[in-house]
Amino acid sequence: MASIIAKKNQAKLAENIYKHTHFNRLEVEELLKIYRKLTPEKLDRTKFRDVLHNTFNMTDDILMDRVFKAFDKDNDSFVSMEEWVTGLSVFLKGTLEEQMAYCFVVYDLNGDGYISREEIFHMLKNSLIRQPTEEDPDEGIKDLVELALKKMDYDHDSRLSFSDFKQAVELENLLLEAFGPCLPDAKAADGFLATFTGVTV
Structure with a gap:
């Protein structure tokens, strides 16, 4: 029963978020699953930096902290599910x-x-x-x-x-x-997208 409620809540959250992103609803649901695998609560700076380092090959401490800040729109020192998806939308598929x-x-x-x-x-x-x-x-x-x-x-x-x-x-x-890599390179972005879309861009 609890898993049915969780799935309904996730679908509802995905429905609300995807309209404000470059992802479709199913991609948002997959991103929410990835988020839940990373953390049961909210994504803190340490876990977020691990994602940047291990998934997107970022190594510069200053820039990783600033990327965290850019995702953390409400400045509460955590990246919420919505901030995760909307941040990744710009990070991976954003317009110029x-x-x-x-x-x-x-x-x-x-x-x-x-x-x-x-x-x-x-x-x-x-x-x-x-x-x-x-x-x-x-x-x-x-x-x-x-x-x-x-x-x-x-x-x-x-x-x-x-x-x-x-x-x-x-x-x-x-x-x-110009002042350092703060977006993922194409290979890392494609690799991450392929984990939940099944296709590369």
């Missing part, structure tokens, strides 16, 4: 517009609505291989930050607003993940 907004939230480390020079530096400092002969190993990163700002800061205020970021990405889609 949706993914620009998502990436901007991930890169805006302090949540003030801008990506500052310091935030760019912080995200890029792990991306360069440091040469032991370099006197100032941060010099190359500072150069990269300046290049990014020169290319993307359209209003010349030494920081990136969403408008700056959007304009830059619309001109060059490769800039979507």
Whole structure:
């Protein structure tokens, strides 16, 4: 009896959620099953990071924490079932517009609505291989930050607003993940989708 009620509740929840996503109702039901396998309650930061690492090959601690923040819309330190499905909709199948907004939230480390020079530096400092002969190993990163700002800061205020970021990405889609990988690569996304849709995109 309890499993029948649980299935009805899951179907009802899937019916309410799927209209706001790029998934169909059956795919949402499968995502809810995956969620329940991950946790009996709400998905916490640790389990969520495990999914990012093990399923989507993400390794950057800062970015994984920021992806968690982007999924956790109500800031309660958990990813609910609905946040899981709607977050994955953007993460895996989002439009360019949706993914620009998502990436901007991930890169805006302090949540003030801008990506500052310091935030760019912080995200890029792990991306360069440091040469032991370099006197100032941060010099190359500072150069990269300046290049990014020169290319993307359209209003010349030494920081990136969403408008700056959007304009830059619309001109060059490769800039979507300019400050680090916060979306899954195609292979990882296809692999995950294939586990419950039976087809790859």
